[in-house]
Amino acid sequence: MSITRRAFMKTAALTAAAAALPARSWGRVLGANDRLNIGVIGTGGMGTVHVNGFMKMAGAENIAVTRVCDVYRKRLNNAVRIIGGSEGSGSIEYERVLDDKDVNAVLIATPDHWHTKIAIEAMQAGKDVYVEKPLSLTIEQAIACREAVKKTGRVLQVGPQGTSEGRWWKAREAIGAGRIGKVVWSQASYCRNSREGQFNWRIDPEAGPSGTGDNYIDWDRWLGHEHGLAAKIPYNADHFFRFRKYWAYNGGVATDLMYHRLAPLLIAITGANGEYPSRVVAAGGQYIEKDGRDIPDSFMLMIDYPSEHTIVLVSVMTNDVPLPDVIRGQYGTMEPAGSGWSFKEQGVWAPEFRKANADYVKVARVKNDKGEERDDPPAGRASFEMEARDSRGHVENWLDAIRGKAKPNCNIDLGCSTMVAIKLGVESYRQQKMMKWDAKAERAVS
Ligand SMILES: NC(=O)c1ccc[n+]([C@@H]2O[C@H](COP(=O)([O-])OP(=O)(O)OC[C@H]3O[C@@H](n4cnc5c(N)ncnc54)[C@H](O)[C@@H]3O)[C@@H](O)[C@H]2O)c1
The missing domain is CATH 3.40.50.720 (NAD(P)-binding Rossmann-like Domain)
Known part of the structure; x- marks a missing residue:
């Protein structure tokens, strides 16, 4: 042949x-x-x-x-x-x-x-x-x-x-190019409200370790106590069906919801691998949802980073009005708009903002009533929007990465650095202490 x-x-x-x-x-x-x-x-x-x-x-x-x-x-x-x-x-x-x-x-x-x-x-x-x-x-x-x-x-x-949304990679490009100057602080949130209590999802009353056929649950395997993953306790349907309410299995809204917000913000501010925090402090409490759960219904985090910026995260389960996504730099501010971002200048740094964004901000010299010349728009009023391209979904990105055609959008370094900040937040809340990250020893210090 x-x-x-x-x-x-x-x-x-x-x-x-x-x-x-x-x-x-x-x-x-x-x-x-x-x-x-x-x-x-x-x-x-x-x-x-x-x-x-x-x-x-x-x-x-x-x-x-x-x-x-x-x-x-x-x-x-x-x-x-x-x-x-x-x-x-x-x-x-x-x-x-x-x-x-x-x-x-x-x-x-x-x-x-x-x-x-x-x-x-x-x-x-x-x-x-x-x-x-x-x-x-x-x-x-x-x-x-x-x-x-x-x-x-x-x-x-x-x-x-969210780390596979084109918006965040566009933000990385913009911030990396210096469009808003040095990032100083950012915010994001994930808020909800419910009548039945957050995470009080349906329980199958027939299910359990003594259930037969479809109703059987291997409770020992769910706990993983033989591997030291959780303490051995008798079957508890609330733990099985509503594990987010208990510290033994997760960190409540911090791990369930804030993790979604922090990972993409870290891409935007510091890049694909994220950044480990320097110190974290949490506030909040169980103000309404007192049904025997461990976790707070109002949770706020402040995370400081070694590259000198702070991220503020809020997750409240008893009022769903969010704190919108905002990234603040010394020269300008970014907020989501359309598929991408809006950029607004800080008046006192207008020359720097305009120089960094000359491809988007067009400044004209105009005369006022008295015939005096000034910039149009005046300092503090320049703004523009930047679209982001559609991207493949998160699972599709994983498949592409397996086939060698892409890198995972939430790689292990980003996943791990996000986890460290979130977990320090959980510990700050639980221990009522400020938590620091010892970067050399890679461990939490209170
Ligand atoms: N990305 C997202 O938007 C998103 C949304 C929901 C949940 N999640 C994550 O997915 C995970 C599961 O959440 P969920 O709401 O689907 O919970 P779930 O309780 O509905 O599902 C988890 C399943 O895992 C099974 N399980 C437990 N231990 C096991 C073991 N050792 N081997 C095999 N199966 C085991 C349980 O029986 C259960 O059916 C959580 O970590 C959660 O944070 C992510």
């Missing part, structure tokens, strides 16, 4: 490209046209959203969900149904997913206390990972996961999907 010149050139080019890469990347290059098999671990609320999302994009993205896993049989069976899988494609034990050599990548959507244990073991088993936000329950887990990414060289995406 003769091979055409074209086919030969293509093969030769591929071989040369592969040879230029470290050995572990070969599989990715050579398999670039192959289907990616994905396992989803934790098919509750968010995991099911992901399974459905994968099914919708399966053809276009050349992927398949070949395994699902959950410790609650009803949710597991539901996921097996969605993927049209055989009985063997679902398991209560996540180890079955990691043992499957045909699974290329896993998405982890368990409660937070399990995230990094499964993520690390998955990478050690040679799989790429999408781990839902927040990265972890503890700082030690986050750092262990970061080290595992570096050691194994696997692709890992952390789940705050």
Whole structure:
């Protein structure tokens, strides 16, 4: 069989490209046209959203969900149904997913206390990972996961999907180009209100460790007490169905909601890897939602950074009026507008703002009634908007990263530095102390 010149050139080019890469990347290059098999671990609320999302994009993205896993049989069976899988494609034990050599990548959507244990073991088993936000329950887990990414060289995406919005990368470009001068402080929030109490989601009364058939929950595996992930306690439906209310499994609104806001802000202000904080202080309290939960319903954080700026985050569950996103620089201020940002100058720094933004701000010399010349717009009034380009979704970005076509938008450094600030905030609230980050020892100091 003769091979055409074209086919030969293509093969030769591929071989040369592969040879230029470290050995572990070969599989990715050579398999670039192959289907990616994905396992989803934790098919509750968010995991099911992901399974459905994968099914919708399966053809276009050349992927398949070949395994699902959950410790609650009803949710597991539901996921097996969605993927049209055989009985063997679902398991209560996540180890079955990691043992499957045909699974290329896993998405982890368990409660937070399990995230990094499964993520690390998955990478050690040679799989790429999408781990839902927040990265972890503890700082030690986050750092262990970061080290595992570096050691194994696997692709890992952390789940705050806002980091894949083009807006934030556009903001990075603008701030990097000096359009608003040095960033001094920024704010963001995530606020809600409810009649039933935040996170008091539906409980299946029949479900539990003594339930049969669909109602069975492997409670020991959910707690993970055998691995030191949480304390061993008798089955508690509120803990299972409403884990966000309890410190044992997460950090409440800080890890559930603020994490979504902080990660993209860090991209804008400091870049793709984020920045570790220098000190963090929290305020707030349980002002209304006093139903035996651990977490506050009003939570405010102030985070100082070594590159000398402060981020203020607010998450209130009893009034949904937000604090809008604002990034303040010495020369100007940025706020979301359309798909991108609006920029407004600070009057006293008008010359610097106008110089940095000469491509957007057009200044004319005009005469007033008395015939005196002045700038139009006058100092303090210049503003403009900048659109951002549409970008691929967060999951699609992960798939691109696995195929070597992109970098994960929430890489492990961003995921870990976001986690450290958020967790210091939780500890500040719980210990009623200001928390500092010892960057050398990589540990919290109160
Ligand atoms: N990115 C987002 O917008 C977003 C939205 C919602 C939730 N999340 C994140 O997703 C995660 C899950 O949240 P949720 O609301 O879907 O919770 P959930 O309780 O509905 O689902 C979690 C599932 O994991 C299962 N599970 C627990 N331990 C397991 C184990 N060891 N092995 C296999 N399965 C296990 C549980 O049985 C449960 O069905 C959380 O970390 C949360 O922060 C992200």
